Amino acid sequence: MTNDNHDEGGSRRRSDGEQTHAQILDAAMRLASIEGLGSLTIGRLARELGVSKSGVFAHFRSKQRLQEETLRAAEEVFQREVLLPGLDAPEGLARLESLCKAYLSYVERGVFPGGCFLAQVLAEFDAQTGPIHDAVASGHKTWLGLMEEQVITAQGLNELDPALDPRQFAFELWAPLELANYLATLHRDPTITDWGRTAVQAAIARALPRT
Amino acid sequence: MTNDNHDEGGSRRRSDGEQTHAQILDAAMRLASIEGLGSLTIGRLARELGVSKSGVFAHFRSKQRLQEETLRAAEEVFQREVLLPGLDAPEGLARLESLCKAYLSYVERGVFPGGCFLAQVLAEFDAQTGPIHDAVASGHKTWLGLMEEQVITAQGLNELDPALDPRQFAFELWAPLELANYLATLHRDPTITDWGRTAVQAAIARALPRT
DNA sequence: GACAAGATAGCACGATTGTCCTATCTATAG
DNA sequence: CTATAGATAGGACAATCGTGCTATCTTGTC
Numbered sequence: 001m002t003n004d005n006h007d008e009g010g011s012r013r014r015s016d017g018e019q020t021h022a023q024i025l026d027a028a029m030r031l032a033s034i035e036g037l038g039s040l041t042i043g044r045l046a047r048e049l050g051v052s053k054s055g056v057f058a059h060f061r062s063k064q065r066l067q068e069e070t071l072r073a074a075e076e077v078f079q080r081e082v083l084l085p086g087l088d089a090p091e092g093l094a095r096l097e098s099l100c101k102a103y104l105s106y107v108e109r110g111v112f113p114g115g116c117f118l119a120q121v122l123a124e125f126d127a128q129t130g131p132i133h134d135a136v137a138s139g140h141k142t143w144l145g146l147m148e149e150q151v152i153t154a155q156g157l158n159e160l161d162p163a164l165d166p167r168q169f170a171f172e173l174w175a176p177l178e179l180a181n182y183l184a185t186l187h188r189d190p191t192i193t194d195w196g197r198t199a200v201q202a203a204i205a206r207a208l209p210r211t
Numbered sequence: 212m213t214n215d216n217h218d219e220g221g222s223r224r225r226s227d228g229e230q231t232h233a234q235i236l237d238a239a240m241r242l243a244s245i246e247g248l249g250s251l252t253i254g255r256l257a258r259e260l261g262v263s264k265s266g267v268f269a270h271f272r273s274k275q276r277l278q279e280e281t282l283r284a285a286e287e288v289f290q291r292e293v294l295l296p297g298l299d300a301p302e303g304l305a306r307l308e309s310l311c312k313a314y315l316s317y318v319e320r321g322v323f324p325g326g327c328f329l330a331q332v333l334a335e336f337d338a339q340t341g342p343i344h345d346a347v348a349s350g351h352k353t354w355l356g357l358m359e360e361q362v363i364t365a366q367g368l369n370e371l372d373p374a375l376d377p378r379q380f381a382f383e384l385w386a387p388l389e390l391a392n393y394l395a396t397l398h399r400d401p402t403i404t405d406w407g408r409t410a411v412q413a414a415i416a417r418a419l420p421r422t
Numbered sequence: 423g424a425c426a427a428g429a430t431a432g433c434a435c436g437a438t439t440g441t442c443c444t445a446t447c448t449a450t451a452g
Numbered sequence: 453c454t455a456t457a458g459a460t461a462g463g464a465c466a467a468t469c470g471t472g473c474t475a476t477c478t479t480g481t482c
Contacts, residue, residue: 062440226479
């Protein structure tokens with residue numbers, strides 16, 4: 001094979017199209033992180049990129065799919081910017097701390113101009129129904145599960161109090177990350193993430209094994 | 212004076228109009244808590260209430276003002292459902308716990324169908340600009356300030372460790388409330404607020420004075 | 423009761439929305 | 453090279469948006 005396109009369905013993708021597709025998703029993520037996935041607009045996206053409405057529409061064939069692909073793309077960014085760096089650290093407490101640090105750094109660096117994309121869609125779709133809500137719910141379940149897993153591992157390594165409820169403690173670590181993201185964005189002050197860092201450390205400090 | 216209308220600007224308000232006005236805001240809060248203040252629509256509200264678009268529009272004269280008044284109305288609900296019950300308890304640690312309990316109860320009871328309205332608009336407008344963003348920012352500053360104040364009072368009463376940074380600790384109490392709200396709504400499981408309750412208690416437990 | 427003013431309906435407007443249909447261009451497989 | 457199919461533009465569509473204008477009803481003041 002001379003190119004590495006996915007080539008699913010027996011149809012060939014053209015490289016120029018693939019590139020435009022990526023550019024659209026990039027702009028869509030930027031816009032949606034600020035104004036929400038719901039107020040994404042095909043016409044707006046087209047104007048932003050200097051192409052025609054049809055040029056955008058043809059890539060997704062419905063607004064629904066545009067939203068779904070945008071969410072999916074954002075999840076990949078999250079994976080690359082938070083999960084991957086976090087997974088560098090050895091399993092257990094170190095990785096738990098590493099994940100929290102990676103999240104706060106990702107907020108601080110302004111990877112998305114409107115703060116954490118997944119926090120944005122969490123609030124936007126938590127009370128709605130449909131595929132986006134379901135995707136958000138499952139994504140957040142995975143994220144919580146990942147934290148929970150590391151808590152259990154840390155308990156096995158005697159790095160954390162074995163009496164802790166893993167899910168509960170994962171929740172307690174996650175909470176300050178989320179709020180730090182919202183407040184840093186709200187007040188346009190990236191240093192607010194320090195509150196999150198301090199909170200995470202405090203939560204961990206009281207969860208160490210009672211020697 | 213024979214009626215208690217506000218009567219501002221020298222014009223008299225009619226009671227039927229005032230009632231409709233309130234009904235509109237009520238529906239607007241319900242809708243916006245689910246789908247966001249930004250996707251509030253005058254036509255949609257009109258259909259929902261069985262009145263004409265003009266009938267709704269005339270009450271606000273712009274969409275901007277509809278959004279502002281809806282936010283304001285929601286803040287009043289928040290005051291009535293959270294702040295007022297919370298303020299029953301005596302100042303200090305008791306009031307701090309009372310406020311947290313009141314918030315979680317308000318989430319649990321589903322006062323808004325889409326979860327806490329202020330958490331919704333926080334996420335929606337944190338990265339935007341304009342009067343709504345500013346109102347949200349100042350509202351949340353007030354809420355954090357209120358918690359902070361009670362932390363300081365509690366420290367004065369020797370109910371909490373005087374070494375605590377009040378703002379930081381207020382943040383740490385607020386965080387699990389906020390996340391509990393989002394997750395309870397996302398998973399349609401009001402009992403998730405128990406995670407918030409447990410987290411608040413844990414945070415307080417480690418903040419007691421080191422006798 | 424009369425009268426002033428608020429409440430509401432109806433209609434029209436330009437703009438924008440999502441979606442479809444039909445051309446024209448261009449990258450690529452053979 | 454040619455042939456094919458994807459990429460994109462352009463235009464049209466019905467629906468909905470926010471916002472005005474005008475007319476009719478209803479409430480409250482004198």
